Amino acid sequence: xxxxxxxxxxxxxxxxxxxxxxxxxxxxxxxxxxxxxxxxxxxxxxxxxxxxxxxxxxxxxxxxxxxxxxxxxxxxxxxxxxxxxxxxxxxxxxxxxxxxxxxxxxxxxxxxxxxxxxxxxxxxxxxxxxxxxxxxxxxxxxxxxxxxxxxxxxxxxxxxxxxxxxxxxxxxxxxxxxxxxxxxxxxxxxxxxxxxxxxxxxxxxxxxxxxxxxxxxxxxxxxxxxxxxxxxxxxxxxxxxxxxxxxxxxxxxxxxxxxxxxxxxxxxxxxxxxxxxxxxxxxx
Numbered sequence: 001x002x003x004x005x006x007x008x009x010x011x012x013x014x015x016x017x018x019x020x021x022x023x024x025x026x027x028x029x030x031x032x033x034x035x036x037x038x039x040x041x042x043x044x045x046x047x048x049x050x051x052x053x054x055x056x057x058x059x060x061x062x063x064x065x066x067x068x069x070x071x072x073x074x075x076x077x078x079x080x081x082x083x084x085x086x087x088x089x090x091x092x093x094x095x096x097x098x099x100x101x102x103x104x105x106x107x108x109x110x111x112x113x114x115x116x117x118x119x120x121x122x123x124x125x126x127x128x129x130x131x132x133x134x135x136x137x138x139x140x141x142x143x144x145x146x147x148x149x150x151x152x153x154x155x156x157x158x159x160x161x162x163x164x165x166x167x168x169x170x171x172x173x174x175x176x177x178x179x180x181x182x183x184x185x186x187x188x189x190x191x192x193x194x195x196x197x198x199x200x201x202x203x204x205x206x207x208x209x210x211x212x213x214x215x216x217x218x219x220x221x222x223x224x225x226x227x228x229x230x231x232x233x234x235x236x237x238x239x240x241x242x243x244x245x246x247x248x249x250x251x252x253x254x255x256x257x258x259x260x261x262x263x264x265x266x267x268x269x270x271x272x273x274x275x276x277x278x279x280x281x282x283x284x
Contacts, residue, residue, distance in 0.1 A: 003137070004145060006146065010071075011066065012077050013066075013091070014063050014064045014091050015063030018089050021087070023064060026044055030181045039120045041120045041121045042174075043055070043179060044188065047188060049192025049193050050167060050168055051174075052076065058117045077091050098132055099131060099136065100131075101140070104149060113135070116128070116130075124153055148241075151243055154271070154276070161245055168192070176278070180193060182197060204231070205246065206244070207243070208272075209268045210240050211263075217266055219234055220232055220234075223246055225247075225251050230250040248281070252281040
């Protein structure tokens with residue numbers, strides 16, 4: 001069975017007659033045109049263009065639910081409330097009553113849920129299920145199984161692979177994972193994001209890596225290009241798979257000199273994934 005509970009995820013509801021326009025004016029992605037059970041990936045940014053929180057925004061009958069980091073849910077709901085003004089919206093942190101499941105390679109449509117939706121970042125991630133806490137089924141796989149699946153696909157997660165409040169959307173690969181709508185109207189932080197896109201100034205990226213000896217290193221370990229720090233290692237999975245937040249210009253310079261990429265004395269290589277459209281020198 002490939003369904004697991006994600007206890008570190010929270011749920012916020014945004015409902016009311018102005019819910020669509022309210023979110024559409026704030027988030028990096030448009031929610032226009034979503035029908036019940038359809039979702040998009042987006043984020044609320046600071047005016048300086050850094051990620052306050054990202055999340056999966058799914059349409060329901062009376063508005064939207066946001067599947068977001070549980071540790072940030074209360075603060076995200078509060079921050080959204082700052083922008084409410086006269087908008088007819090109700091913003092509620094539902095994280096004490098509802099929770100999130102992830103499923104892949106499995107048909108979980110028989111599970112009673114608030115809503116079930118395809119993960120909008122990448123088809124291979126499978127589906128998310130927002131469910132009442134009292135309805136969580138038994139016999140679930142471990143959360144570690146989901147993260148190994150995610151890491152194998154190269155998908156970064158905030159708080160582990162990039163730092164909330166410090167990372168730009170491009171650094172978290174949101175531009176690669178359908179998390180930024182470059183054609184929509186204004187949103188908080190848009191000017192910075194658009195400038196990075198048009199000038200191609202995103203030098204730091206979350207990228208899939210693999211340790212050659214099959215053994216990863218602790219999360220947060222410095223990554224080295226030759227003898228110089230080029231970033232840090234984040235999530236790790238099976239057989240040495242991991243995700244690194246790396247300065248790709250430093251990596252490219254080091255590889256051009258024939259130097260080794262390493263962390264804690266263990267050599268690693270970059271790995272390409274089909275969804276990655278930016279240049280990744282030396283990837284296998």
